[in-house]
Amino acid sequence: MSSSTSSVLAISAARESKIRKLSEVSHHKTMDHATVLPWEQPIDRSLYPKDPEHLWINGTAFCEGLSEEQKLELAWLETGRDISMFIWLEQTIPPLYMGYVTQFHDRISQDLQEYLMIFSKEEIVHTLTFKRFMAKAGLEIWNPPKGLYELLTVTLPKLEPAVGVLFTLLIEWVAEMGAMHTSQGAAVEPMTRTLFREHHYDEARHIAFGRWISESFFETASAQAIAQVKAMSHKIVPALVDMFTYNPEVAQHTSFTFPIQPHEHEKIEQVWRSAHNARLNEQRFAEIYAWIDKLGLRP
Numbered sequence: 435m436s437s438s439t440s441s442v443l444a445i446s447a448a449r450e451s452k453i454r455k456l457s458e459v460s461h462h463k464t465m466d467h468a469t470v471l472p473w474e475q476p477i478d479r480s481l482y483p484k485d486p487e488h489l490w491i492n493g494t495a496f497c498e499g500l501s502e503e504q505k506l507e508l509a510w511l512e513t514g515r516d517i518s519m520f521i522w523l524e525q526t527i528p529p530l531y532m533g534y535v536t537q538f539h540d541r542i543s544q545d546l547q548e549y550l551m552i553f554s555k556e557e558i559v560h561t562l563t564f565k566r567f568m569a570k571a572g573l574e575i576w577n578p579p580k581g582l583y584e585l586l587t588v589t590l591p592k593l594e595p596a597v598g599v600l601f602t603l604l605i606e607w608v609a610e611m612g613a614m615h616t617s618q619g620a621a622v623e624p625m626t627r628t629l630f631r632e633h634h635y636d637e638a639r640h641i642a643f644g645r646w647i648s649e650s651f652f653e654t655a656s657a658q659a660i661a662q663v664k665a666m667s668h669k670i671v672p673a674l675v676d677m678f679t680y681n682p683e684v685a686q687h688t689s690f691t692f693p694i695q696p697h698e699h700e701k702i703e704q705v706w707r708s709a710h711n712a713r714l715n716e717q718r719f720a721e722i723y724a725w726i727d728k729l730g731l732r733p
């Protein structure tokens with residue numbers, strides 16, 4: 435156990451100065467719930483909210499035989515899942531990060547405490563905005579992401595703050611790269627495209643913060659602490675990518691009988707390991723994979 439005077443979330447002076455700049459940018463320009471979208475305008479459910487090439491079962495035999503109508507329904511369900519995931523995960527961040535501020539108020543620098551508060555504030559606005567979008571689009575919220583919700587609400591609060599920041603980063607980064615990669619094409623439903631683009635501006639700062647804290651942790655932590663984090667990450671990263679790639683819960687939301695039922699593990703495995711999804715993940719997560727491989731966070 436370190437002494438009460440040792441600092442928590444310690445980073446170099448150069449990185450701390452960059453975090454002060456993140457705070458300044460946030461104070462001047464951050465997502466505003468009231469104006470981020472023209473809320474009086476409709477969400478057009480006849481347009482795709484994502485690239486149809488990225489439907490979870492696209493490129494597998496399960497996609498053959500689906501009508502155009504069914505594919506459009508799936509695309510909206512999948513976007514509803516993506517937004518649900520943001521809601522469930524991002525609403526856990528304010529208690530986690532504000533917990534660090536209250537618990538370690540005399541050990542975290544003032545600049546970092548300020549950014550933890552800004553980060554928390556932004557996630558509350560994001561969650562409110564995502565919920566409003568879901569209601570307006572007539573989308574149902576999905577169940578909390580298995581395992582991840584417990585990780586964020588039960589496990590991480592007990593671990594040291596830098597580890598909490600690292601796993602928050604990995605989860606947010608996958609969700610964010612996934613959403614942006616599929617939603618920014620010219621043919622995408624405009625309200626959806628704007629929502630994810632505006633969210634991205636705030637998230638780019640959260641990701642930068644998470645990377646700097648995590649890189650500092652790997653430069654200064656004990657070999658034992660690093661080994662523990664790597665072991666945790668080797669389990670979590672593959673599960674996180676699978677969960678994002680295909681969520682079996684979709685079968686419970688379709689108006690038609692979905693070709694893969696939640697108990698059909700072999701079929702689910704086929705979708706998770708399909709060549710199409712492997713290629714898609716290599717593309718959309720290339721930047722994340724490069725970073726986590728440099729730190730040895732993937733098996």
Ligand SMILES: [Fe+2]
Pocket residue numbers: 524556557560633636637
């Ligand atoms: Fe967010």
Ligand SMILES: [Fe+2]
Pocket residue numbers: 557606636637640
């Ligand atoms: Fe975020």
